[in-house]
Amino acid sequence: MTTADDLFDEIFDEAGAGIERLGLRALPFTESPSGTNDTDRLRKVFTGRLNELKAVFTQLRGGDRRRILVFGRIGSGKSAFVLQVLATLQRKIPDILTVYSSLDPDSDLVTTAFIALAQALPKDDWAQTQLHQLGLATAKPQKERTTEASGSLKFFGAKLSEKSLAPGELERPAEALQQLIDRARKTYTSGVIIAIDDLDKQDPARVRRLMHDAQGTLKGQASFILTGHPIGMMGDLFTSERGLFDLQIELKDLDMPTTQKMLAKYLTSVRIKPDPSDDPKDPTDIRPFTPDAAKQFCRASRGKPRLFNRLGASVLNTAILKNATQIDLELLKEGLTASQMSRRELARLTDKENRLRTLLSERGTLSDEDILMEDLETLGFRSFNELLPLLEKLEYADLASRNELGYATEFEPLNVDLPFSEFPD
Ligand SMILES: Nc1ncnc2c1ncn2[C@@H]1O[C@H](COP(=O)(O)OP(=O)(O)O)[C@@H](O)[C@H]1O
Ligand SMILES: [Mg+2]
Structure with missing residues (x-):
């Protein structure tokens, strides 16, 4: 091993020691959930939204087709909420298929839904052929597919980033999707739920057009969960597409008790020695924060989940740099200041x-x-x-x-x- 390697190994070990000094295995805070791969982490940290979850489950548990809109500001937790809903349905309802995709700015609702669904059906040759024609990666290379049994491959994620070529276009997207949903429902007899995240990444006029074009599809044989944030879509949707949704749910800022619980959950999810008396479902242990610092941290994050995560990452990193073993008010202040500066830099104003x-x-x-x-x-x-x-x-x-x-x-x-x-x- 060279000296240069030694240096990096040392830094690596030190980084670990810095986190461990705080009694934690890893940093629990992240900017946004990373799609359906994040289910395990999310299950451990997801907090609150109980009424909202109940409302959505009430709509979806019967297996009837529903259209649900989840809206809220940037960082209010729409993606996390939807992923949590899908993971729960997947666990609780046998023979249900749930798919999730972020809306690609260059694509439309119907095509995005089609791709997400086709990628969730690796055994469906027709679906895979369509994907292939769209220039998208299939569950396995087209040539091999015809000769091999395709059952063994698991295929996750429905992100457009997985495409291998520029996508072509579906000839009749709405019909193709309808056909695909029908095919899926033969296997998944409890129903198909398609979640399309981030409608707001489009300009409002385009969102309205997308929604308009997708009306027939949204009333078809699958349930849909759509998300967006209010500026991008609400004005338009409430007026022009009124009645399209069976349920519209707004995710507001979390209240302080819930935010405190959330902090305990995040920290407990990575704690090296969990307190045996702590209920893992509803933990109260906020170490390495002192009670004062925990309270002020929650106030600073204002019940906004993304801000909470950004501030949390900054505070823990500051604590690690300072070789701290606990986070008191003094250290919290430094961590919050560091975050303010880094957010200014990030924003490139x-x-x-x-x-x-x-x-x-x-x-x-x-x-x-x-x-x-x-x-x-x-x-x-x-x-x-x-x-x-x-x-x-x-x-x-x-x-x-x-x-x-x-x-x-x-x-x-x-x-x-x-x-x-x-x-x-
Ligand atoms: N109810 C919640 N409990 C715990 N963490 C949450 C919750 N809601 C959101 N988060 C976390 O906050 C961050 C921002 O949430 P995200 O879902 O990306 O917001 P949005 O999609 O509305 O922009 C993510 O790291 C997410 O995992
Ligand atoms: Mg999101």
Whole structure:
């Protein structure tokens, strides 16, 4: 072994020691769940949303076809929620098929559903041929498929990133999907559930068109769960596609007791020596956080799951760098500050966006009701609407947060490194 290797091995071991010093095996926090491969982790950490889960299960347990819309802001936990729903159905209902896919910006709802479903049916030769014609990777290479029994291969994930060539187009997507659903239902007699995540990654006009084009499909022989965030779709959907959904569920910020529980679950999921008295389903152990620090951490994350994960990662990393064995208020403060800085860097704000961020923290709030002409002028804008995309970018970076006040839209700065006294209870 060379000296250079030794150095990296040493760093590797040190990194492990840093985490272990905190009593943990690994970092539990992640930005977003990684599709259906993440079911195990998610099951251990998923917290709250009990009423929402109940409502969805009530709709889906009978095996009737349903259309469900899950909406909420970026990072509110839509993907996690849907994955948790699918994993539970898969466990509880024999002979049900659940598939999950994120909506590819270049694709449409029907084609995305078709691909996800076809990839979940590796034994269906017709489905595999269609995939192949679309230029997408099949469960196994086409040539081999015809000669080998195809039952042994498991095929996971329905991401378009798995394509091997530029995708072609389905000739009659709606009919092809209908046919595929019918084929799937012969094997999966309890029904087929298709979840399409991230409708919001499209512009609102396109989402409306996609929804319109998919109406027939959505009323077909499968259940659908769609997700998106309100700016991208709600205005349009509520007006033009009213009645299309059997259930519309909004994922709001979690309350503080639930957020505290969530923290305990995340930490317990990676704890080296779990406290034997701790209920794994409903743990209360928040070590290595001190009780004070845990409480302030939860306030800082405001019940927003993605922010919670971002802040958690930053705080633990800070603790590791400092060789800490516990996270007290002092260390928490440092970790939150580090996160604020890294989120600013990550966001790669332009000059204009930075000036808007400064203005937002000076004013405290900005809304379409109380925006000043002079503020707009200094930034070079004519109306609040023109500011919206920039404010949303700040929101996306967790540098601003949006409040819905009836018809008014209001943003406030999201500074997690404020003095703690300024956090609301
Ligand atoms: N109810 C929950 N319990 C535990 N972790 C959650 C919950 N909801 C979301 N998360 C986690 O928070 C992060 C952001 O959630 P995500 O589902 O990606 O949000 P969205 O899809 O709405 O943008 C992910 O790491 C996810 O696993
Ligand atoms: Mg998501």
